Amino acid sequence: MPIHPETLQRFAHIEGVPSMQAFFEDPQYAERRVAFESWPDYEVPDVPVRATQAPGPHGPVPVRVYGERPGATGRPALVWMHGGAFMMGDLDMPEADWTSREVARRADAVVVSVDYRLCQNGVHYPVPHDDVVAAVRWVRENAAELGVDPAWISVGGASAGANLAAGAALKLRDEDRRPPAHLIFAYGVAHAVLPPLGPELAGLMSHVPKVLHFPPEMHGFFNHNYLGGPLSKADGYAFPILADLRGMCPTLVLNAEYDDLRVSGEAFAAALAAAGVDVRQVMVRSMMHGYLNLPATLGPTAAALDLIAATVGRPVPLDA
Numbered sequence: 001m002p003i004h005p006e007t008l009q010r011f012a013h014i015e016g017v018p019s020m021q022a023f024f025e026d027p028q029y030a031e032r033r034v035a036f037e038s039w040p041d042y043e044v045p046d047v048p049v050r051a052t053q054a055p056g057p058h059g060p061v062p063v064r065v066y067g068e069r070p071g072a073t074g075r076p077a078l079v080w081m082h083g084g085a086f087m088m089g090d091l092d093m094p095e096a097d098w099t100s101r102e103v104a105r106r107a108d109a110v111v112v113s114v115d116y117r118l119c120q121n122g123v124h125y126p127v128p129h130d131d132v133v134a135a136v137r138w139v140r141e142n143a144a145e146l147g148v149d150p151a152w153i154s155v156g157g158a159s160a161g162a163n164l165a166a167g168a169a170l171k172l173r174d175e176d177r178r179p180p181a182h183l184i185f186a187y188g189v190a191h192a193v194l195p196p197l198g199p200e201l202a203g204l205m206s207h208v209p210k211v212l213h214f215p216p217e218m219h220g221f222f223n224h225n226y227l228g229g230p231l232s233k234a235d236g237y238a239f240p241i242l243a244d245l246r247g248m249c250p251t252l253v254l255n256a257e258y259d260d261l262r263v264s265g266e267a268f269a270a271a272l273a274a275a276g277v278d279v280r281q282v283m284v285r286s287m288m289h290g291y292l293n294l295p296a297t298l299g300p301t302a303a304a305l306d307l308i309a310a311t312v313g314r315p316v317p318l319d320a
Helices: 005-013 020-025 027-037 094-107 127-141 160-175 199-205 216-227 262-274 299-312
Strands: 049-054 061-066 075-081 110-114 148-158 183-186 251-258 279-288
Touching (some): 020 027, 061 127, 094 299, 110 127, 127 148, 127 160, 148 160, 183 299, 262 279, 279 299
Parallel strands (some): 075 148
8 A cells, every 4th residue: 555645745854864863863853853743733632641650670660641530440551662762762752642642542541651761871671671561560559549450451562662562571471470461562673683574565665765764784773772782692571572472462463564673573473373372463554663653633543543442442351
């Protein structure tokens, strides 16, 4: 399917930018970045929001709680992680804030967005991973206060956040003997080394500006920075494709049609299925990496949000 017309119109703001890292970090692109990310006609859902902290092994982990309802009990919850290559992003970016608001409203759920430590200034794995695990455990321990069912807490994320969500799900399976209700893996990275692109995907990516590509050297840089050492030292909590996936929770894998990382999501979904995991894989057509940073006024983004909400809001079987 052709690239969505509303995103295609914005390519003028990113043409000629050499890389994604330059686009987000080089001051000369600041005005173009604002124009590319601006959606003035979108009104975010108005849901209750409060900031608090979860205790963690590396210090308090800031979290933002969306959609609480006084006196409510037994509601579903989603612990959500934004992306940003493990080294960028915050709770105010659309992928964090807009997604949390939309899912809270669509699923009638509590969403907890996690401000995990970024891999900057000497921070590396397992620190972000530990922060996410700590946040999920905090939600479980405070389920009554949050008005949620402790057995109905899902984890999810986008891009690097999807990786962190999957790693946390595995850790909770192994250490707590209690995986989350569901895993949402949106255009995530499961591999330390990205598999090669097939001819179909390579052809699609030829229509996408360089700033929206993840060439092997960039992917390697981000992952090496995350690990703080050689990629050969990675374990299954850092990159879930390396893990024994048996006994993982039901998983929704949402890939983007125009995304180098689709090869990682597709391979992860196949590995989950081979391990006997209940997995649903959906390709979001016409969209590129990061479509949850786009407003729900775009049909494909709205459809992805509906899938996330339907998964989060689905009751967990009693024998799960």
